Structure formats: structure tokens, C-alpha cells
Amino acid sequence: MGAVSDAKKAYRLLKRALASRKAVQRVRRRLADHEPHPIEHYQVAVYFADGAVNMYQMRQWYRPLTELAKRWPVVVLSRSATGADLLLDEDGPPVAFVPTVRDLERFIGTQDIRVVLYVNQNTRNFQMFRYGRRWHVFINHGESDKMYMTTNQYKAYDYALVAGQAARDRLSRTLWDWDIDRRTIEIGRPQADHYSGSLPYAPDDRTVVLYAPTWEGDRPSAHYGSIATHGEALVTELLASGAHRVIYRPHPRSGVVDDGYGAAHRRIIAAIASANAADATAQHIYDDGPELGWQLAAADVAIVDISAMVYDRLAVGKPLMITRPVDERASVDTNGYLSDCEWLTAEGARDIVAEVERVRADEAAIARLRMWVQHYFGDTTPGAATEKFHAAIEQLMHKWDRWQAVEIGAVRTDEDDDDEEADEEEV
Secondary structure (H helix, E strand, C coil): CCHHHHHHHHHHHHHHHHHHHHHHHHHHHHHHCCCCCCCCCEEEEEECCCHHCHHHHHHHHHHHHHHHHCCCCCEEEECCCHHHHHHHHHCCCCEEECCHHHHHHHHCCCCCCCCEECCCCCCHHHHHHHHHHHHHECCCCCCCCHHHHCHHHHHHHHEEEEEEEEEEEHHHHHHCCCHEEEEEEEEECCCHHHCCCCCCCCCCEEEEEEEEEEEEEEEHHHHHCCCHHHHHHHHHHHHHCCCCCECCCCCCCCCCCCCHHHHHHHHHHHHHHHHHHHCCCCEEEEEECCCEEEHHCCCCCCEEEECHHHHHHHHHHHHEEEEEECCCCCCCCCHHHHHCCCCCCHHHHHHHHHHHHHHHHHHHHHHHHHHHHHHCCCCCCCCHHHHHHHHHHHHHHHHHHHHHHHHHHHHHHHHHHHHHHHHHHHH
16 A cells, blocks of 8 residues: 555656646746846846745735836746746736746846845745845735734844734734834735726625635634635525625635535535526626625625635725634634624524624624724725835835945945055055
8 A cells, every 4th residue: 555655646746747847838938929028127026936826815916016016117026837827817017937046046137126025925935035135025915813914934024014003013912022113014905996806797786795715724723714614504594595695705725625625615606506597686606716806895794714805805894794713723813803803603604694684784893893994904095005005115215225325335435445555555
């Protein structure tokens, strides 16, 4: 059995290696058809070492980065062939495919990159940290109260762009000996200024409910996913009511660790298809598209797990419920919004129709929601977060200029000292 198992593993590794090689060749062929990158052109880079499965982390930044590029040219440094392939397909910034460290060095050596942005904590980020004379800045891929948001890895970056005071409070409670005031810059949520996509249904008098669960997690402390514990029950009830429209937008990694979780996910998709087949006017949606925005804005009520989706929806300022994890080992930060949110238990999911109506009509809950929106995102006036984002980059550019001037001044001082010593020798 051991020999058979080893042979299967070897086959899988070989198959993966061949697929990776083909993907690299495909991306290189595609880039060969593009105009070459201008020399000394890009000043902002987004470092992305992940493949297709984590593209959602990049997609939400496309439009904010497009706006930013009008002032400071932006390029994505893509380390993975599958990630680069999708980036070339989608409406994002220009792509530099740099799978090896040599490729990376060669490219940044031709550019004027002063700020490097990171959307996640991929271990390969460390390979980029070696390059000084530029700011390394963590921008994340969403605001949340998950343990991911307080990792000690924040200390690896020169700066972190955070949504608001809630993020600073969270980091202050967790990180030792780290200057929060100096190392973080508040920018709100610029993605909210660019909510995109058109409605895939004709609005009517149905109450629209967005159910956006996260994946199952890869360890007990991150067992936030609700598809298997809440999801089937609540979707079944909402589909049967005749008065609701369900938008089901699961995390793209749902089921990658737990086959049972993946099976529950597939049953929900099948139930939605069946409900639509029985009543074409229902227009329930299984949403796995790249666009994120219309779902958050259109839903009358949102049901989400502990994830960045809580705060994506919070920025909209409309009613939402958070699924309470069944696994007691799941880490829940109850110092922030989760201390005051509308929890949905697994038992409550079976009475979801009544729960939806309750949160829509509860004025006290709506008032609390507005207070938390301010705490997490500050000014949510359209355009305000984009202005903060641009101001943060401008601040970093000015700091880059100052350090560059100091370095040039130091070099000149050394040269002057050398000249003086030469003059003294001649005398």
C-alpha cells in the first residue's frame, strides 16, 4: 500500500509540474504579443504571488488601482502563472510575470518602483522584502475581525493601510512593541467607491437576501464557515417562502479542505437551480462571478460569516446578520462590531424568514449599525475613501523623496570629503 500511495503522489506531483510548465509557457506567449513595459515607468507595484484560487484578493483592488494609476503608474508583479493568466484576462492593471527571483530582479531593475503594495500574507512576500529603497505596504484584501487581521506579520511591512480606528484598536490590543500611530494609515474602504456589476435579475417586491459564507477554514480557530451548519437550512427556508430572492455568493475555496462542506455547497446550488426551474419569476442567484459590489448594495438583508464580507457589507450601512460559529474553538474577536452585531445561530437559521423581518424593522439595530460604520470606516461619503487612499500613497511618495534626498546628500558629503583629502594630499 505504501508503494502504491507513493506512486500516486509522484504521479500527482509530475502532473502538477507539467501543468505548471504549460501555464508558464502560455503566459509568456501571451505577454510576447503585448507591447513591452516602458522603462522607468512604474512607481507603484502590487506584489501578488498567488494563483487563480486567490484572485478574489486582487479583483477588489482593480478599480481603486486604476484610479491611482492616473497619477502614479501601477503594475502587478505576478509570481504565479495561473494568477498571471487570469490577470491578463481581466480588467486590471498591467502585469509583469516574474515567476523566478531572477525575473523579479530583472524587472524591478528597469523601473522606478517606490511603493510596493501587498494584498495578502503569502510566504513568498518575503522574497520581495529583500529590496530596499522602496516602501513595502500591506493593504490586505478586506477589513474583518478575524485573527488574520492581527497577525504578527504586520511587523514585516514598513506601513499598513487600514480601514479605520477599529483596525488600529485591534492591532493595538494584539501586537507588542509596534508603533500603531506611525506604521498605520487610515484609508476607509476605497473599494466601496467602485461597487460594480449590473443586477442579473429584474427587481420586484421580493425581499432580497444575500447569503455570502466563507470557506470551512484550515484549522479549528478559523472554523467560521456556515454552509454545512446554517446554510442549507436558511437557503431552504428562503427558497420556499415565495417572498424572498436569494443571492448565494460562497467563498471560492469552499470545500477545498472538507468534502462534506463542499457537498453541502453543491446541494445549495442544486436547490437554487431547482427553485428557479419551478418558478422562473423567483430569479434566485448563484453568484460565482468576479464582480463584487452590486450584491452588497442590492440586498435588503445580508447574512455573512466572520470574514471580510462582514465589513464589505458594513460599509454599505444596511441590515446584516453574522452567523455564529458552531465550533467553540473558532476565534471570535468580540471587542469590536462582533460584540454588538446581530448573530444568527444554527437554530435561528431554521427560522430565517422571521429573523430577516426582525432585523429589517429593528430601529435600534439600525442605529447601532450606523455607529459601527463610522468606527470601522470613518467618512463613508462617496469618494472620501478614494481621496484617503491617494493621500496615503502621496504621503509615502513624499517620504520616499525625503529619504532619497538624504541618501544623495550623504553620497555627496562622502565625495566632498574624498575631494578634500585629495586636495590635502596634493598640498
